[in-house]
Amino acid sequence: MVQKILIANRGEIAVRIIRACREMGIRTVAVYSEADKDALHTQLADEAICIGAAPSKDSYLNMENIISATIVSGADAIHPGFGFLSENYRFAQLCEECNIIFIGPSSRVMKSMGNKTEARNTMEQAGVRVIPGWNNPIETADECKEIAAKLTYPVIIKAALGGGGKGMRTAFCEEELENAFLSARKEALAAFGDATVYMEHFFEHPRHVEFQILADGEGNVVHLGERDCSIQRNHQKFIEEAPCEAISDSLREAMGAEAVKAAKAVGYVNAGTIEFLLENDRDFYFMEMNTRIQVEHPVTEWITGVDLIKEQIRIASGRKLSFTQEAISFTGHSIECRINAENPGLNFRPSPGRITGLYLPGGKGIRVDTAVYSGYEVPPFYDNMLAKLIVHAKNRKEAIRKMKSALGETIIQGIDTNVDYLYDILSEMEAKVLVE
């Protein structure tokens, strides 16, 4: 078992990982930027090392400094959390070269899944159903037109190195295509330094369903059911739930088996997520694989009872999975809301600053994962997620009501948040389930 883990992240996920380590008797090393001297993760870990100035590129993305901190502190493993370096295969490679355990898959797998066209190709070859599309880079607008005609409109043009909704454009007819192609390329180049784009058929009203998998070093792979992440704003998820109401037991079995097949196809080890598009609540297509722990992992934890972070650490320590697929069952319904420091009235403008008053909900079936405390100053440099509010109840209706109630007693003063906005959405969801 690893003895000491350096957490190459900040915020609630860093705290979440430190907590798992504390429970497992593993020493923790936090790394922090100059702006995070007073951050919760810095204070909760056994040791904390400053790795650079406030901008992420100088600190949480500074691979060399993080490696140095690992060596200096004597940690034997790094947990990358999500975001920052978590999907940077070069970082994983650097860890491998320095004999540091990277808690995640190998750099080879990360690289092949990080390139979306390559991931599509790999999956297609493994017999996993992918969205009808063109796997090769598209160079010219004419080529684009030819391919689009074969795929049937509407189509979506995506950046090969894409993510976060950047470098994506849809076209509903040939007239819109050239513009979509050019602007996708331009945005891809600006955001990822690479203008390579590919194309897929565009489903207009799909569900975004993802399957959590766990794989150990001995080739055992299980899935832990699905999460429905269909509620998004600007391609960013903000409400997630498990299970997905549209999925029957038999469909879950089929999709789960496909997810396991996908993970096996790339020789995946550790926790990962297979994203599917679900059309007409019946047809599903592989979309991409996330090679890290997800923000929304707590909903899966709650319905399965599995602690995903602890499983990640066990797998990284070379342990075999302690349970089989048959042992996994799903209980009740769980929903997560992401509470952000932002102002929905001002186009969701980020709202950093000092939290002057804080009251967080609690009680049966309510979990809050956060790194904020009263008096905490939210720095302007990083992602603006303040907390994840997660509820668990017998069924979806009760879970919605519990979430609404919990949001109703969430008080964060001093900065703007989306709590009221979330509350309104939950009210709508409640109204909808009551009608049904």
Place this chain on the structure above:
Amino acid sequence: MNLGTMFKKNNYITVGGKRESRPEVPDGLLKQCNKCKAAIYTSEVISNHYICPKCKGYFRLPVNKRIEMITEPGSFDSWDEGMEVCNPLGFKGYEEKVRELQEKTGLEEAVITGSAFIGNNKVALAVCDGRFMMASMGHVVGEKITRVFERATSEGLPVIVFACSGGARMQEGMISLMQMAKTAAAVKKHGDAGNLYITVLTDPTTGGVTASYAMLGDIILAEPGALIGFAGPRVIEQTIGQKLPEGFQRAEFQVEHGFADAIVTRDNMKNTLLDILRLHKVKRIREGMPDAFVPTSFEQKADAWERVILSRKKDRPTGMDYIRELFPDFMELHGDRYFGDDPAIVGGIAEFLGVPVTVIVQCKGRNTKENIKRNFGMPSPEGYRKVLRLMKQAEKFKRPVICLVDTPGAFCGMEAEERGQGEAIARNLLEMSALKTPILSVVIGEGGSGGALAMAVADQVWMLENAIYSILSPEGFASILWKDSKRAKEAAEVMKITSHDLKKLQIVDGIIQEPKEYTRENMGLVIEQLEELLGKFLSECGKKDMDELLQERYERFRKF
């Protein structure tokens, strides 16, 4: 609130053994950037053309990497291997030092020469490696450079030199100094035979190498941030007793001071070399073009003063707009090689209908900021000297010259006089009158006096309909003759400065029709005519014998 001291921490008990091998950074995995001092991942530096991923600073390149980066795989053929290093002064320890370095670097000397293909262009190549005595030039380096030029001359190959050097090699004394003369003479012979020489100045290029073959390229490129100079910065600081400013003697400084054509990043180097090689091929326009461009007759209703106003309008297309529309693959070349680079004149090379041409354009700014940078289109002596330098190259490489004229006049300022504005203009008139390549000039806006004429001693001179071409601005004319600059409007009429007047006076050969309200948004009509004019000019002049062309050019101006 300091929670850290209040949280209860675990008491850890370690059960079982620790991992056998501990994490460690293998030797060479990380290195420190010598510019920004940050730790960087070595393999990332290597895969990134030896550029620091953090500060974008350039590391010096091993010679084999350099060759790999710019040539076709496997095409490099090494020349003149196995030359013995001599010790003319009998300098103590020199031979041992050379042997030691040969073992350490695996190089015989500080330069590797040979031939290679870049695309489908065969070139002669000399690449210096700073790891070998800072690539200083002793007998072997000088000899290998000289032989490259000699062999390239006999085989008719372009030469590309990647220069990097501390200067002459002290251990070889005066023999080393003579290498400067020897290499320069070989460059001269190569150039006189009409061959292309490209130098790429890399960090550092100083001393006797700067003062010989490195600065003699037809095209001089430099890597970003490279130190380039004659005297080293330390020597200068000691001599003048002052600290040198940031950026002094860097590549950017050299471009600004007129000594390098362009700064080229490593990822663009091969493509830039390919473009330069392509644009230095001698090509004639394809046959079958009708001879002369005869526009249909037209005349917009406007009096002379109205045309003056139109020619100066803010939204009228500027030189850069024509470059963009007419020459999409234009490559700008900077500097006069004496003093500076004048942004009021933009010059370079491009392909037009498959024919390489030299394009020289007087440029006003499109807004106030750009106008300040471009000095409102008023060229300085260094601008005219850049024109001359580029024209001389056009002559050498048999490229026709296209000039677009748009200036209120040559810059009237103290600095311009100090550097010889009159001499610079006069020199252009003299050289252009006998330049052995076709020249076409088009006045696109204001043709202000001598400042315009210095780019209009051409085989054909055309004007846009609402351009003007004058001995002086109407304001100046009124002020000199009538002591009243307010009578400019009246002056404009009597001066005969419009396209239609000047056509009658045979000052210009033809007129290009403009749309009403001509702006950057509706250049189509003008561009179409210019394309036709250029195409036909190139075809027409391409057929002429050079003596005939020059005689006609002489007569064209002799008649006035």
